[in-house]
Amino acid sequence: MKRIPTDIDPIKNNPESYNVVLIGGPLWGFKGIAPASRTYLLQNKDKIKQVAFFMTRAGKRSSDPALNDLKEVYGKPVLGTLDIMQKDLESPETTEQIASFVKTVKNAKH
Numbered sequence: 768m769k770r771i772p773t774d775i776d777p778i779k780n781n782p783e784s785y786n787v788v789l790i791g792g793p794l795w796g797f798k799g800i801a802p803a804s805r806t807y808l809l810q811n812k813d814k815i816k817q818v819a820f821f822m823t824r825a826g827k828r829s830s831d832p833a834l835n836d837l838k839e840v841y842g843k844p845v846l847g848t849l850d851i852m853q854k855d856l857e858s859p860e861t862t863e864q865i866a867s868f869v870k871t872v873k874n875a876k877h
């Protein structure tokens with residue numbers, strides 16, 4: 768994936784109205800999130816007060832390159848990240864990681 772922005776519909780909800788925005792999607796081409804999510808971030812990063820990123824994937828290679836790219840695009844500290852491999856979705860470890868991610872988001876400052 769070349770991380771080329773794509774066309775997305777105009778947003779309906781202003782990110783400035785939210786304390787935290789979660790951005791996620793599937794890992795595509797090993798290094799990137801599906802282009803619509805990245806485009807949303809590119810277009811709205813200055814309006815997003817606090818952000819957390821999550822990725823899903825089918826393969827074994829971690830989503831870290833994609834998550835690092837999103838962090839770079841955002842350019843400010845992020846609340847947290849979550850990387851889920853499809854086949855591990857129901858595993859105790861992943862369940863714990865999801866719970867920890869949700870806790871981090873819920874504990875974000877208001």
Ligand SMILES: Cc1cc2nc3c(=O)[nH]c(=O)nc-3n(C[C@H](O)[C@H](O)[C@H](O)COP(=O)(O)O)c2cc1C
Pocket residue numbers: 792793794795796797798822823824825826827828853
């Ligand atoms: C175009 C495309 C590229 C993909 N590339 C990867 C990849 O590089 N690594 C990987 O682990 N999964 C890859 N996947 C699998 C998706 O990440 C996986 O199906 C997704 O996380 C599950 O969400 P979904 O049900 O919305 O597809 C790819 C899927 C598509 C459609």
